Amino acid sequence: MLDELLAAWISRQRWFGGKGRPIDELSIDSDVELTPGLRHLIVAVWQEGSRDRYQILLGERDDLPDRLAHALIGTVGDRKLYDAVHDSERMSWLLDGMARDETRSGLRMRHVPGVTIDTAPRSLVLGAEQSNTSLVYGDAYICKLFRRLIPGVNPELEIITALAARDAPHIAQPYGWIETDLDGTGTTLAIMQEFLTPANDGWDLALASVRDLYACLPQVPAGEAGGDFAAEALRLGNATARVHHELAAAFPTSVIEIHEVKRMAEGFRRRLGRAVAEVPELRQHVSAIEHAYHQVELLTNEVPVQRVHGDYHLGQVMRTPTDWIILDFEGEPGQPLAERRALSSPLRDVAGMLRSFDYAARHLLAGHPEADGLEPRAQEWADRNRAAFLDGYTEGGGVITPADAALLRAFELSKAVYEVVYEARNRPSWISIPLAAFRPRAT
Numbered sequence: 001m002l003d004e005l006l007a008a009w010i011s012r013q014r015w016f017g018g019k020g021r022p023i024d025e026l027s028i029d030s031d032v033e034l035t036p037g038l039r040h041l042i043v044a045v046w047q048e049g050s051r052d053r054y055q056i057l058l059g060e061r062d063d064l065p066d067r068l069a070h071a072l073i074g075t076v077g078d079r080k081l082y083d084a085v086h087d088s089e090r091m092s093w094l095l096d097g098m099a100r101d102e103t104r105s106g107l108r109m110r111h112v113p114g115v116t117i118d119t120a121p122r123s124l125v126l127g128a129e130q131s132n133t134s135l136v137y138g139d140a141y142i143c144k145l146f147r148r149l150i151p152g153v154n155p156e157l158e159i160i161t162a163l164a165a166r167d168a169p170h171i172a173q174p175y176g177w178i179e180t181d182l183d184g185t186g187t188t189l190a191i192m193q194e195f196l197t198p199a200n201d202g203w204d205l206a207l208a209s210v211r212d213l214y215a216c217l218p219q220v221p222a223g224e225a226g227g228d229f230a231a232e233a234l235r236l237g238n239a240t241a242r243v244h245h246e247l248a249a250a251f252p253t254s255v256i257e258i259h260e261v262k263r264m265a266e267g268f269r270r271r272l273g274r275a276v277a278e279v280p281e282l283r284q285h286v287s288a289i290e291h292a293y294h295q296v297e298l299l300t301n302e303v304p305v306q307r308v309h310g311d312y313h314l315g316q317v318m319r320t321p322t323d324w325i326i327l328d329f330e331g332e333p334g335q336p337l338a339e340r341r342a343l344s345s346p347l348r349d350v351a352g353m354l355r356s357f358d359y360a361a362r363h364l365l366a367g368h369p370e371a372d373g374l375e376p377r378a379q380e381w382a383d384r385n386r387a388a389f390l391d392g393y394t395e396g397g398g399v400i401t402p403a404d405a406a407l408l409r410a411f412e413l414s415k416a417v418y419e420v421v422y423e424a425r426n427r428p429s430w431i432s433i434p435l436a437a438f439r440p441r442a443t
């Protein structure tokens with residue numbers, strides 16, 4: 001009964017990674033009471049022979065107040081069951097637990113040594129388009145609850161604690177975390193960090209700039225439009241290079257020898273093969289993409305690798321009054337943990353952000369009645385900000401040599417392939433944005 005209710009509910013959640021595929025079965029792997037009226041569930045969702053596990057904080061009440069009506073999952077007996085992340089009373093329990101380093105029903109709640117947690121703030125669920133669920137406590141903390149669980153320490157926790165220990169700039173301070181054992185392995189369930197305020201998401205800032213440019217009549221060059229973003233793109237490039245430097249200092253680094261570079265191209269091809277099988281629109285671009293991947297096989301230099309961000313885009317960076325802060329070092333949601341923690345070329349992150357400038361420029365064109373006329377403006381905005389970001393990256397000490405062009409292009413295309421699948425699953429009306437990346441271009 002509960003499993004059926006959860007299966008129907010989970011498939012509608014923004015953070016559910018298996019959208020677009022029917023759920024064959026949902027089973028409850030663990031169900032523990034944390035405190036009266038609050039249960040922690042780990043459920044296994046079976047789809048087309050594969051299993052993903054998710055965590056759910058399940059609230060139970062006899063009556064559901066109006067403020068929680070939208071969180072209702074269903075009624076079992078005379079109890080209302082609901083998504084407890086929306087219940088600030090129950091969510092105080094997590095904050096208290098981290099403040100006191102408590103362990104309850106197998107959940108270990110911890111704070112970063114030396115930090116004192118204020119337990120007074122009440123939580124609100126952040127309304128962001130997310131692969132997880134974030135609770136904001138007052139204007140002090142943001143606690144990200146990972147929805148899809150993968151056994152092991154989350155790379156984001158690993159990275160931000162290592163960078164904070166080095167007093168690295170451009171990160172949000174970590175304050176606490178929650179973990180449990182999954183398949184016998186300590187597994188991160190949540191991470192709590194400093195809540196940045198006032199601060200603006202890079203995506204929102206970039207879109208404001210693009211809107212300004214489109215609205216600017218008579219048309220002026222992007223650099224002369226009111227909301228030009230290039231100075232910010234430059235600063236962001238600079239911050240990115242500094243964080244790459246810190247990551248290289250905090251974790252081991254290595255190189256991919258020339259004879260192994262071929263394997264990188266094979267990795268790109270495997271992802272392409274899987275993507276084409278899922279999204280047939282990609283098929284017509286395969287030979288152009290393959291051509292770019294082949295250039296990687298012709299590289300004659302070894303490739304330096306290190307820990308990287310892994311899913312770098314404008315939605316992962318925030319501008320505070322003083323600086324750019326980089327968030328969400330957990331890699332691409334949906335990839336195996338080993339892949340997300342693997343050393344990679346920092347060019348992968350550079351490529352991710354370059355793609356994001358294209359996204360910001362093109363996102364307002366999808367469905368726009370004047371899309372054709374605005375297309376050159378979109379290209380101009382993207383080119384200008386991509387170039388500024390690259391300048392900032394090298395100014396900040398990042399290394400991009402002429403020989404890196406082939407690898408950077410391959411990373412960009414591989415990211416676009418990932419994005420096509422991501423959009424097909426999550427936002428089909430956006431799919432034209434990453435598909436535009438496969439058109440021939442000058443740079």
Ligand SMILES: Nc1ncnc2c1ncn2[C@@H]1O[C@H](COP(=O)(O)OP(=O)(O)O)[C@@H](O)[C@H]1O
Nearest residue numbers: 128130131132142172194195196201315327328
């Ligand atoms: N430390 C923070 N301070 C303020 N806002 C934050 C912070 N961390 C994340 N956010 C907001 O939450 C959004 C989603 O966060 P993110 O870590 O990218 O989650 P997800 O991995 O689920 O996408 C960000 O785009 C940003 O708007």
Ligand SMILES: O=P(O)(O)O[C@H]1O[C@H](CO)[C@@H](O[C@H]2O[C@H](CO)[C@@H](O)[C@H](O)[C@H]2O)[C@H](O)[C@H]1O
Nearest residue numbers: 129130131311313314315332333355356359419
């Ligand atoms: O932020 P997440 O870790 O959940 O990342 C996933 O979702 C992103 C969308 O929210 C997605 O990013 C794509 O869309 C962005 C605009 O919404 C754009 O800035 C990015 O360049 C583009 O890749 C990301 O790929 C996905 O992993």
